[in-house]
Amino acid sequence: MAAETSAAANRAARQATEHARLSARERLLAAANELFYEEGVNTVGIDRVIERAGVAKATLYSAFGSKDELIRAYLEQRFQARREHTLSGLNPVETAREKLLAVFDVLSESFAKPHYHGCAFVNAAAEARPGSPIETAVDGYRGWMRELLTQLAREAGAADPELLAWQLHLLYDGASVSARMDHTPQAASPARAAAEALISAALD
Amino acid sequence: MAAETSAAANRAARQATEHARLSARERLLAAANELFYEEGVNTVGIDRVIERAGVAKATLYSAFGSKDELIRAYLEQRFQARREHTLSGLNPVETAREKLLAVFDVLSESFAKPHYHGCAFVNAAAEARPGSPIETAVDGYRGWMRELLTQLAREAGAADPELLAWQLHLLYDGASVSARMDHTPQAASPARAAAEALISAALD
DNA sequence: CTGGGAACAGACAGACCGGTCTGACTGGCA
DNA sequence: TGCCAGTCAGACCGGTCTGTCTGTTCCCAG
Numbered sequence: 347m348a349a350e351t352s353a354a355a356n357r358a359a360r361q362a363t364e365h366a367r368l369s370a371r372e373r374l375l376a377a378a379n380e381l382f383y384e385e386g387v388n389t390v391g392i393d394r395v396i397e398r399a400g401v402a403k404a405t406l407y408s409a410f411g412s413k414d415e416l417i418r419a420y421l422e423q424r425f426q427a428r429r430e431h432t433l434s435g436l437n438p439v440e441t442a443r444e445k446l447l448a449v450f451d452v453l454s455e456s457f458a459k460p461h462y463h464g465c466a467f468v469n470a471a472a473e474a475r476p477g478s479p480i481e482t483a484v485d486g487y488r489g490w491m492r493e494l495l496t497q498l499a500r501e502a503g504a505a506d507p508e509l510l511a512w513q514l515h516l517l518y519d520g521a522s523v524s525a526r527m528d529h530t531p532q533a534a535s536p537a538r539a540a541a542e543a544l545i546s547a548a549l550d
Numbered sequence: 551m552a553a554e555t556s557a558a559a560n561r562a563a564r565q566a567t568e569h570a571r572l573s574a575r576e577r578l579l580a581a582a583n584e585l586f587y588e589e590g591v592n593t594v595g596i597d598r599v600i601e602r603a604g605v606a607k608a609t610l611y612s613a614f615g616s617k618d619e620l621i622r623a624y625l626e627q628r629f630q631a632r633r634e635h636t637l638s639g640l641n642p643v644e645t646a647r648e649k650l651l652a653v654f655d656v657l658s659e660s661f662a663k664p665h666y667h668g669c670a671f672v673n674a675a676a677e678a679r680p681g682s683p684i685e686t687a688v689d690g691y692r693g694w695m696r697e698l699l700t701q702l703a704r705e706a707g708a709a710d711p712e713l714l715a716w717q718l719h720l721l722y723d724g725a726s727v728s729a730r731m732d733h734t735p736q737a738a739s740p741a742r743a744a745a746e747a748l749i750s751a752a753l754d
Numbered sequence: 755c756t757g758g759g760a761a762c763a764g765a766c767a768g769a770c771c772g773g774t775c776t777g778a779c780t781g782g783c784a
Numbered sequence: 785t786g787c788c789a790g791t792c793a794g795a796c797c798g799g800t801c802t803g804t805c806t807g808t809t810c811c812c813a814g
Binding site for chain 4: 391392393403404407412413
Binding site: 385386388389464467468469471472473475484488492509512513515516517518519520521523524526527528533536537539540543544547 | 593668672717720723725728731737748
């Protein structure tokens with residue numbers, strides 16, 4: 347623990363000699379992010395992760411301790427990235443009402459990405475054993491999203507902010523499911539239109 | 551094929567001696583239905599299925615040929631059951647508009663069941679390898695549901711039946727996701743309310 | 755120059771996977 | 785009575801899984 351102050355600091359610089367200037371932990375997370383997302387956390391084995399990361403197995407276990415913990419870190423990283431990406435998409439937008447709609451525009455961008463494979467949290471939850479650390483990571487993500495929508499609905503002046511936020515969340519999740527399972531990146535469009543109708547009705 | 555006319559006929563009667571009067575195939579499907587749905591198709595191994603079914607491994611492979619085919623049959627069975635259950639729920643309802651809402655009432659019943667674990671098709675798709683027979687089974691289910699909603703939207707007189715059906719499908723999927731991941735069987739309620747608003751807006 | 759810590763490759767253990775096969779038993783039919 | 789299809793239990797196969805461990809290389813600090 348105490349050795350990390352200097353050891354971890356110069357490791358980032360030293361690693362510039364190797365294939366990338368990323369730390370082993372970062373390379374592992376990047377590899378896990380690609381493989382777990384595209385093929386599922388259960389399907390992908392440890393060996394494939396360390397191979398893609400270019401890292402020894404012992405290094406993975408010294409950094410994360412277990413596969414479960416690696417999965418948790420992968421979801422946590424995805425949560426942070428999604429939060430920042432969403433908030434930065436909402437930033438330039440003026441009103442709360444427009445921000446609520448902008449959430450679906452950000453979602454639309456995700457669907458358009460070449461290897462979109464559904465919501466990482468829905469997929470992970472489908473594979474999670476009950477009580478696994480996956481579930482708490484999923485809860486954190488969903489709690490944040492719901493709170494964001496509720497706050498915006500309240501600012502927009504909705505009669506029942508919790509209800510509107512829940513309904514928009516349904517559309518949000520439904521769009522993710524449709525984009526993947528119906529093989530169409532257009533699913534954000536009907537979701538956004540429906541959101542517009544619900545918001546209008548809620549502001550009466 | 552030809553041997554099934556008499557052989558399969560008396561098997562049902564003969565099996566009355568054993569633990570149940572169900573055929574080995576039926577017992578296997580019932581066991582697969584419970585285990586695959588509750589724990590995921592990849593997590594559950596063949597051994598656990600045959601153990602619960604009280605059937606020998608060779609019997610499974612003579613009946614289904616492979617685990618993939620067992621999974622496909624499990625999804626097909628679920629599709630048929632869901633279709634019949636949904637249609638029978640819609641049957642007593644009069645107008646097309648009310649039928650569209652009744653779809654969410656049927657969904658609400660599913661959420662209330664003690665071991666609801668999300669949409670079986672969403673879960674299976676999350677675990678499916680690309681190109682596996684799971685995907686075609688999933689496509690069949692989604693195609694049917696979309697067609698049902700589209701037909702009802704058309705009968706109800708929606709300006710754009712395909713769009714309304716898609717939006718209701720988003721709410722339908724979103725409710726399933728929310729019921730599972732937010733641990734609340736109430737998710738059908740906001741979905742139904744949102745559907746009502748969208749339908750009203752679409753009939754203007 | 756030398757010692758220590760981190761990362762390396764890879765063997766290994768123990769469990770489990772899907773799938774095949776053998777051999778015994780049973781119940782209905784000729 | 786004898787036959788036979790279907791089921792049974794379970795050994796077995798090759799492969800893969802997570803996780804541990806050994807021994808080596810390498811870089812940096814002192």
